[in-house]
Amino acid sequence: MDASERLQSFLAKLPLWKRRLEANIYANFPxxxxxxxxDRDESDKALPPSLKPELCKYLDTLKNSFNGYFCTGGLKVETWIRNPFPANIDxxxxxDFAKDELIDLRTKEMLNK
Known part of the structure; x- marks a missing residue:
């Protein structure tokens, strides 16, 4: 689940990074x-005009490649696994015998704090 969340976060950041790149903000690319x-002053900090579209195109290609490779659209998240206490066990x-374990977890005083 953690890897899935990290992947989804990365894919959500790519369009933001592209917009920043287009606005000459390079913080995500140190x-x-x-x-x-x-060896340049602040006013001459822009990418060469021919390079910026190539980098933007690469970010689009990267996002499409990840989406195709990992099939992120069909991931079902079982939230009760992450935090069993507020979950509706009904x-x-x-x-499902995991329900017994979930009830055991919920009744342990040390875990509820």
Whole structure:
């Protein structure tokens, strides 16, 4: 679940990074920023005009590649696994023996604090 959340976070950040790149904000690309700032003044900190569209295109391609490779759309998140205390246990089937374990967890005083 943690890996899935990290992947979804990364994919959500890519369009933001692209917009920042288009606005000449390079904070998400520290090595690029270092190269651009080196031996230049603040006004001459922009990417060469031919390079910016290529980098933006690369970010789009990267997002599409990740979406195709990991199939992030169909992930079902079982929130009761992360935090069993506020979960409605009635939504879990009585045939699922994990329900017994969940009840045990909820009644342990040390875990409820």
């Amino acid at each position: 090595m690029l920023e270092e190269v651009l700032v080196k 939504c879990i089937s009585d045939e």
